Amino acid sequence: MNAELVAWAAASALFSIGTAFLLLRRQLVAMVVGIELMVNAANILIVFHAVRRADPQGLAVALLALAAAAAEVVVGFALILSMRNDENEAPESSHLRELSG
Amino acid sequence: MLTAFALCGGLAVLFAAAALIQKTLYGSAMCLMGVLLEVAALFVLVGADLMGFIQVLVYAGAVMVLIVIAILSAPPNIAQRWTASAFPKPAAWLVPLAVFAGLASAGRMGGLEAALPQAGAHLQREMAGLLFGPWALAVEAVGLLVLIASLAVVREDA
Structure with missing residues (x-):
């Protein structure tokens, strides 16, 4: 067993579980959690290989990806909170059927 | 060193699997926090201390607060259903204990210098030089993206 x-193994397992989250859970909050798992799986590999190859560009990409993912979460939750019109319904993906601009 | 790395990776996967099988969103969110902290420990172990620090600040801190607020801001009947923990209380103590074990092993055993001989502080200095030098435009673009994202939270009638 080596570090690579x-x-x-950890990154692929996390990415698979994140995909399962997207496919199996209908709540939008849970889907965002799945996306976060996938982003983290990618970041693990980027950081690992950047350090292994002593490549500062890889670390910089991981840092920018982390910031972009945080922004994506903010937009996602803003959408989730704004779509909750009916007081008795939870925000689920099946409620999103149309786009309006 | 490798044992600590494998322990943190395994714990991250375990927490992710636990998040998937949780019946409540709150339980999933708490397990996600475990994943994020273990990923931070992995970053520290490979020698990217700054990335681990930022991971704890941004993900395990800010993003987790956002997720918990989104869960709790659901209508009362739904929030109650989402926050009723599916963990038996004694088993719930295993979550912080496992996170602590992972983080302590990262702090105690240090980086994977033997496996990754080029890891070190100089790499992070070079990254900083890159971000504030040739990549400044990319940093500005991401900053603008975060600004636009924060504007998205503002309601139209505010």
């Missing part, structure tokens, strides 16, 4: 194998 562990990094790949």
Whole structure:
């Protein structure tokens, strides 16, 4: 067992579980949680290989990806909170059927 | 060193699997926090201390607060359903204990210098030089993106 194998195994497992979140859970909050898992899985590999190759560009990309993912979460939750019109209904993906601009 | 790395990776996957099988969103969110902290420990172990620090600040801190607020801001009947913990209380103590074990192993055992000989502070200095030098435009673009994202939260009637 070496570090690269562990990094790949952890990242692929996290990415798979994130995908399962997107496919199996209908609540929008849970879907955002799944996306976060996938982003983190990608970040693990980016950081691991950046450090391994002593490549500062990889670390910089991971940092920018982290900031962009945080912004994506903010927009996601803003959408989730704004779509909750009916007081008795939870925000679920099946409620999103149309786009309006 | 490798054992600590494998322990943190395994715990991250365990927490992610626990998040998936949780019946309540609140339980999923708490398990996600475990994943994010273990990923931070992984970053520290490979020698990217700054990334681990930012991971704790941004993800395990700010994003988790946002997720919990979104869960709790649901209508009362739904919020109650989402926050009723599916964990038995004694088992719930295992979550912070496992997170602590992962983080303590990261702090105690240090980086994976043997496996990753080039890890070190100089890499993070070079990254900072890159971000504030040739990549400044990308940093500005991401900053603008975060600003636009924060504007998205403002309601139309505010």
